[in-house]
Amino acid sequence: MALLALTATASACTIGDATGGSGEQTNAAQADVDKPDTPEVSVADGATDVSPGEPVTVTAPGDGLDTVSMVNEEGREVESEIDSDGTWTTAEPLGFNRTYTVTATAKDGTTTTSEFQTSTPAAQTAVSLSPVPDSTVGIGQTIMFVFGSAPTDREAVEKAITITTSNDTEGDFNWVGPTDLRWRPKEFWEPGTEVTVEADLYGVNMGGGVYGSDDNATNFTIGDDVRAYVDDNTKTMEVYRNGELLRTIPVSLGRNTGQWATPNGTYVVGDESPQLMMNSATFGLPVSQGGYETMVDYATQLSYSGIYVHSAPWSVYAQGNSNTSHGCVNVSPEAASWFQNTVKRGDPVIIENTIGGELDYWDGLGSWNASWEDWQADES
Secondary structure (H helix, E strand, C coil): CHHHHHHHHHHHHHHHHHHHHHHHHHHHHHHHHHCCCCCEECCCCCCCCECCCCCCEEECCCCCEEEEEEEECCCCECCEEECCCCCEEECCCCCCCCEEEEEEEECCCCEEEEEEEECCCCEEECEEEECCCCEEECCCCCEEEEECCCCCCHHHHHHCEEEEECCCCCEEEEEEECCEEEEEECCCCCCCCEEEEEECCECCECCCCEEECCCEEEEEEECCCEEEEEECCCCEEEEEECCEEEEEEECECECCCCCCCCCEEEEECCCEEEEEEEEHHHHCCCHHHCCCEEEEEEEEECCCCCCEEEECHHHCCCCCCCCCECCCEEECHHHHHHHHHHCCCCCEEEEECCCCCECCCCCCCCHHHCCHHHHHHCCC
16 A cells, blocks of 8 residues: 555656646746737837937737838828838938827737937038049049038947948048048059948937938949059159059159158049149249249149149150159140040059158048058047
């Protein structure tokens, strides 16, 4: 009998545990069945200062969503789309200083409502981008972002910008001025690189209540490796394409004085003008004090401070043997035409061995005159 009692007790314990576990699992399963499929809105009810550039999403567990409506205070419906996993998402930017109401109903009839307000900017600013879309540029091209007003939250701006390259080019941002942001590769671009730039700045608080007024984007391709070397020792400019020397051109650089000597450094080709009026008064030399106001042909920009490669028929006698300009690279009319037809925006022009110091890295097109370490440090 003792043995039977023990067996019965053991059996009772075993059966009791199994029965209890089954009951708990049944209750949990029933709880899951009874749990409502409450829709979840990405913006909390009552939220304020919501960025109008951020998409609003709605999801629902279980059987998913039945209907979603999102309207502004005037009753206008916001455009939307539903992706493959059943998530509802706004498909257009929201407006500033607006009140929106989201009403979402799951397929089990559970409804959620969320009302929120978007940001009210103290001011708005746009950004322009360079290079222009679908352009082909040189290996020295930097990506330029110019803002209408100076952002104070620079980190927020940089986070809103995406730069995608076809070969994972390493690069970084640098603020070269209050409204001037640039992105430069560590080394010259590889020819053939395809680049896409997306500045998703609409609704981004750039600091001080100044918000981005628009998104902007561009794309470009890196063309052949065309570069020029200007050597003041030999008074020549050598132009190469993909490592092959195309031509050697006699030049006359800035006069050998502290004021007019051409700075050394890596310049980058910018605008190209068939004709350009040059006025020395723009850099502090009035015509009345020995300056000039002259129309020149085939002016190829190298810096914002006014250094160009251009036709200079008046100095052909000096080209190749002495320096006579106010800083520009003087060449013959024929050579100036050939040069402008050979180079493109973004091609580097490297000037060496002058007494003119070094071109400032922030001088428009001279971003390569900062070391990579200094560029990344960005202490502007």
